[in-house]
Amino acid sequence: MKLVIINISPYKDNDAILTCFNAENSYTLIARGLFSNKSKISFLNNPLTYADIDISVSKRNNYQSVKSANLIFSPMQIMNNFNDIIYVMILADVIKRCLSDEERCQIFSELLYTLSAIKNNSNKETYILSLLAKILKIAGFAISIDECCICHNKQNIVSFSLSDGGFICKNCFDKGIYTKYSKEQLIIFYNVFKNFLSAKNNFTIGDKDFFMILDVMIKFIEESFSIKIKNYQLLFK
Numbered sequence: 001m002k003l004v005i006i007n008i009s010p011y012k013d014n015d016a017i018l019t020c021f022n023a024e025n026s027y028t029l030i031a032r033g034l035f036s037n038k039s040k041i042s043f044l045n046n047p048l049t050y051a052d053i054d055i056s057v058s059k060r061n062n063y064q065s066v067k068s069a070n071l072i073f074s075p076m077q078i079m080n081n082f083n084d085i086i087y088v089m090i091l092a093d094v095i096k097r098c099l100s101d102e103e104r105c106q107i108f109s110e111l112l113y114t115l116s117a118i119k120n121n122s123n124k125e126t127y128i129l130s131l132l133a134k135i136l137k138i139a140g141f142a143i144s145i146d147e148c149c150i151c152h153n154k155q156n157i158v159s160f161s162l163s164d165g166g167f168i169c170k171n172c173f174d175k176g177i178y179t180k181y182s183k184e185q186l187i188i189f190y191n192v193f194k195n196f197l198s199a200k201n202n203f204t205i206g207d208k209d210f211f212m213i214l215d216v217m218i219k220f221i222e223e224s225f226s227i228k229i230k231n232y233q234l235l236f237k
């Protein structure tokens with residue numbers, strides 16, 4: 001079964017408990033000897049590893065465990081680019097802490113697209129922001145991208161606010177609360193929140209806008225969930 005690993009917890013001696021998921025289900029698997037030097041499945045010991053795992057079920061207590069595994073993608077494969085490693089760590093932390101077991105299944109295919117875009121260095125900025133947008137939607141944040149989220153005006157959009165729920169028009173803009181964005185930046189917000197697959201269509205985001213919007217999204221996630229996203233600050237060192 002092809003699964004993405006999201007969490008690895010030590011358990012008795014050299015064993016581990018893996019939390020994994022695919023588009024249909026979440027799984028809790030015992031990985032015997034994962035931390036042993038001789039382990040043939042030690043590659044599973046990384047969040048966001050994607051592997052084809054053979055599962056065996058204990059007749060005694062119904063526990064599921066890893067019988068064997070073949071690696072499909074490992075974050076270790078992108079170890080040559082520091083920022084890319086941080087992106088993977090940020091995504092792993094957000095997925096693990098902001099989505100429930102059931103909610104995670106809903107981003108399975110988008111996550112695979114994003115990991116592959118990071119690995120191949122092809123339009124990864126668009127994928128990363130679109131995935132974060134999808135995570136926010138699944139976590140229950142309704143974002144309106146067709147009109148001002150306060151007065152429903154469709155014209156003169158000048159800002160975007162995640163906490164208010166989308167675009168802000170000129171009439172509702174308050175410079176003490178909101179940030180004014182350029183037309184290009186507003187188009188990026190529109191595209192990443194529109195839907196994940198439409199963002200793929202050769203829509204590219206420059207470095208400066210990428211970091212600005214990533215920062216808006218991560219700060220909103222940290223505030224809404226009262227968490228600190230691990231390793232995020234490393235991007236600015």
Ligand SMILES: [Zn+2]
Nearest residue numbers: 148151169172
């Ligand atoms: Zn308005």
